[in-house]
Amino acid sequence: MARLEIVRGDITDETVDAIVNAANSSLLGGGGVDGAIHRAGGPSILAECRELRQSSLPDGLPTGQAVATGAGRLAANWVIHTVGPVYSVREDRSALLASAYSESLRVAAELGATSVAFPAISAGIYRWPLDDAARIAIETTRAQAAAGSPIGLVRFVLFSDAALRAFEAAAASA
Numbered sequence: 001m002a003r004l005e006i007v008r009g010d011i012t013d014e015t016v017d018a019i020v021n022a023a024n025s026s027l028l029g030g031g032g033v034d035g036a037i038h039r040a041g042g043p044s045i046l047a048e049c050r051e052l053r054q055s056s057l058p059d060g061l062p063t064g065q066a067v068a069t070g071a072g073r074l075a076a077n078w079v080i081h082t083v084g085p086v087y088s089v090r091e092d093r094s095a096l097l098a099s100a101y102s103e104s105l106r107v108a109a110e111l112g113a114t115s116v117a118f119p120a121i122s123a124g125i126y127r128w129p130l131d132d133a134a135r136i137a138i139e140t141t142r143a144q145a146a147a148g149s150p151i152g153l154v155r156f157v158l159f160s161d162a163a164l165r166a167f168e169a170a171a172a173s174a
Contacts, residue, residue, distance in 0.1 A: 002145035004138070005155040006171060008164045012040035014157055015075040017113035018068070020104045022121045023081040025060035027053060027067075033119040033159075037079060041072030045079055064099030066107045078111055080104045084122030087129065094136055097122055101140040105149055115153040120163050130163055134170035142174060 011019055011033060022033045027049040029038040038045055048069035053060065061067055066082040082100040085093035100121050108116045118137065122128035141154045158164045 002141065002149060002151050002154045004141065004171060005153065006164065006167045007155060007157055008159075008161065009157050010036070011117055011119050011157040012036050012074060014117040014155065016115040016117045016153065016155060017076060018078040018080050018108045018111065018116045019071065019074060019076045020066075020116060020118045020121070021079050021081045022119050022124070023061065023083055025063065025083050027057065027061055027081055032124045037074070041074045041079060044072040045069055049081070063093075064096040064103060066100065066103040068107050068111055076117070078108075078113065080107050080116070082121065084126055084128070087122065087127045094132075097128065097133065097136050098140040101137055102144055105141065105144045105151055105154075109150050114151060115155070116151055117155045117157050120156070120158055120167070123163060124159070130166040131170070134163070134166040135174070138167065138170040138174045 021037045024030045061083050063083045063085050066080050068078045068080045071079050082104045084100045085096040120133055123130050123133040156167050
C-alpha cells in the first residue's frame, strides 16, 4: 500500500522518482505548475515534448491521459505530463480528473518509479473546486494503491494553505 504524504511546497524542489506536471494538451509549456516545471527543468523537457508532438502525439495529449519525459535539471528522474479537465458546472468531468491521476500512476509504474509527487491537478486555472479536486485525487490514488500499484510513495505537493487544508480534509475523510 502506498504511503500518502500531503505537504505545502514547490513541486519543482521534490526529490522523487517522478514529478507530475499539470500540463495543457499542447505539451509546450504554459502557466502555473506547467510553466514552473518547464522553467526549473530547463529546455530539455520542452525539446522532448516537441518530439512527442512531432511523433506519437501530433494532436496533443488528450485530457485524462499521461506521458513521460526526462526531468532535465529537476531532482526527479522523470516528468509525467497529464492533462486535467477544465471544470464545468454543466458536465461532470470527474472521471477525466480521476483518469489524469490513475494514468499518471500507470505511466510511473511502467517507468519503474516508486515515488511520485503530484500537484492539485485542475485546481488552478482550470477552476476545479479544491474540496472536490482533493477528494478525487485522494480516492483515485488510494484505489490505485489498493489495486496493487508498485508506487510506494504518493506525495501531494500543494501550492497554497487552502489546497493543503482541502487535501488533508479529503485524506482524513476518505
